[in-house]
Amino acid sequence: MVISAVLTYQLSHAQSHSPNANHSDHNITILAEDYAFQAPDRVPTGWTTIRYENHGNEPHFLMIAKVPEGKNLDDYASNIVMPFNEVWYALRDDGLDQELVFEKLGPNLPEWFAEVEFVGGTGIIHPGANTEVTLNLTPGTHILECYFKNEEGELHSVEGMLRELTVAESQSDAAAPEADINITLTNFEMDIEGDLKPGKHTFSVHLVENPEQGFGHNVHVIRVDDDTQVEEVLRWINFTEIDGLRTPSPYTFSGGMHLMPAGETAYFTTELEPGRYLFLSEYTGHLGVMRDITIE
Numbered sequence: 001m002v003i004s005a006v007l008t009y010q011l012s013h014a015q016s017h018s019p020n021a022n023h024s025d026h027n028i029t030i031l032a033e034d035y036a037f038q039a040p041d042r043v044p045t046g047w048t049t050i051r052y053e054n055h056g057n058e059p060h061f062l063m064i065a066k067v068p069e070g071k072n073l074d075d076y077a078s079n080i081v082m083p084f085n086e087v088w089y090a091l092r093d094d095g096l097d098q099e100l101v102f103e104k105l106g107p108n109l110p111e112w113f114a115e116v117e118f119v120g121g122t123g124i125i126h127p128g129a130n131t132e133v134t135l136n137l138t139p140g141t142h143i144l145e146c147y148f149k150n151e152e153g154e155l156h157s158v159e160g161m162l163r164e165l166t167v168a169e170s171q172s173d174a175a176a177p178e179a180d181i182n183i184t185l186t187n188f189e190m191d192i193e194g195d196l197k198p199g200k201h202t203f204s205v206h207l208v209e210n211p212e213q214g215f216g217h218n219v220h221v222i223r224v225d226d227d228t229q230v231e232e233v234l235r236w237i238n239f240t241e242i243d244g245l246r247t248p249s250p251y252t253f254s255g256g257m258h259l260m261p262a263g264e265t266a267y268f269t270t271e272l273e274p275g276r277y278l279f280l281s282e283y284t285g286h287l288g289v290m291r292d293i294t295i296e
């Protein structure tokens with residue numbers, strides 16, 4: 001299959017970068033480029049802080065998926081990213097009804113997709129921006145992924161933003177950071193506690209539960225104008241919309257936290273300026289997991 005061949009080439013190309021990684025360090029940097037991740041190959045178990053820098057010309061995010069034992073990057077690319085890409089092409093090119101996305105996708109995903117665990121990551125960040133997230137990682141094979149779309153409507157993951165990260169058995173001695181703002185995600189609400197004033201903040205994200213159907217909750221911090229309609233942002237952040245999660249982006253992104261397991265807590269930092277922000281869950285914002293906040 002042509003797409004698989006292209007993807008395999010891009011993956012091996014992307015994988016060939018191996019920058020400044022101290023493999024035993026629990027503070028790592030991951031660079032987002034158009035379209036590759038530069039990252040270490042290994043991190044220790046426990047609390048790891050990831051500085052995520054966007055060196056590209058497009059918005060990028062970082063989603064981290066832990067795959068079941070015995071599965072690797074090639075399995076994830078062929079058996080999970082490809083079926084998603086095929087459904088996306090059916091939406092983009094063949095006018096597939098959005099209502100039929102999961103009906104079409106389901107039979108093409110392997111049984112082991114149910115065992116893939118999304119363990120956090122970042123929200124979308126703008127070109128030139130950076131953020132930090134701190135995650136409590138457990139040993140195993142992980143996949144770094146960004147599925148934002150470029151101007152041509154190709155998924156960044158298919159263009160090369162897929163990379164393997166091994167969480168080694170060795171234990172990080174780092175502790176969880178102190179948060180000054182606490183976000184709690186439930187079905188179907190987002191609670192935010194703390195003093196949301198201008199400046200840099202460390203947010204804790206505690207995910208109480210994920211919905212039984214579909215994907216779970218995450219947080220994107222989105223700077224919007226006073227007259228921006230929430231419904232329009234909710235529509236745009238929907239992957240199945242033709243212009244959704246796609247360059248050019250009509251909004252400005254300040255990070256957040258990607259999909260994570262129920263019961264866990266993770267942390268992110270972001271700098272807030274006076275103005276209006278939406279804190280929005282990509283898959284469940286339309287069900288109420290969002291907040292519309294103006295920083296005075």
Ligand SMILES: [Cu+2]
Nearest residue numbers: 060146148156
């Ligand atoms: Cu990207």
